Amino acid sequence: GAVVSQHPSRVICKSGTSVKIECRSLDFQATTMFWYRQFPKQSLMLMATSNEGSKATYEQGVEKDKFLINHASLTLSTLTVTSAHPEDSSFYICSAIPPRNRETQYFGPGTRLLVL
């Protein structure tokens, strides 16, 4: 099946620093990727839609200046958490949609962020 990777899988950083998370579709080109956030024992909440070659679309309540998304190529989207704070600690999961089967969304393994 389709594979989506994320890097890093885990990151610990100090409060005030910025962290970049990469999401790659390994065997298909994805014009659309999504970024979700999952708190412990909670559901996934959509943060933003990442569109290749254009600006991301953010969900209500998600600060676009804090969560910078760049979808510079058809296989890579990045999420940068700027000036991270402890409340940003969470599990960040990306997904990608293959061009021919848009109803099948494949998820990455997730990145666990801990901000101290």
Added chain:
Amino acid sequence: GEDVEQSLFLSVREGDSSVINCTYTDSSSTYLYWYKQEPGAGLQLLTYIFSNMDMKQDQRLTVLLNKKDKHLSLRIADTQTGDSAIYFCAETMRNSGYALNFGKGTSLLVTP
């Protein structure tokens, strides 16, 4: 978005059938999904159903859709200990392309 509702916990014995239920919110959702998440891992797509279908079977998995009641269920036949995980129901979000609105997940525990 509005809540997709699932029961939080289900425990079954190995070899029995498991039925996980979900009530979704948007009658215009095109597709409905079941994902599996093991501890510390990402989501694995198990199966999905198009909204104009009422049943889909894939090996041990059977999905039933009642569009009138906005009710979706996942039946796992001959449940194994390796099926222990969290199962998420999801619907396509209105006006968000194929972005998904997830339930809180049902934690399935399979005991020997």
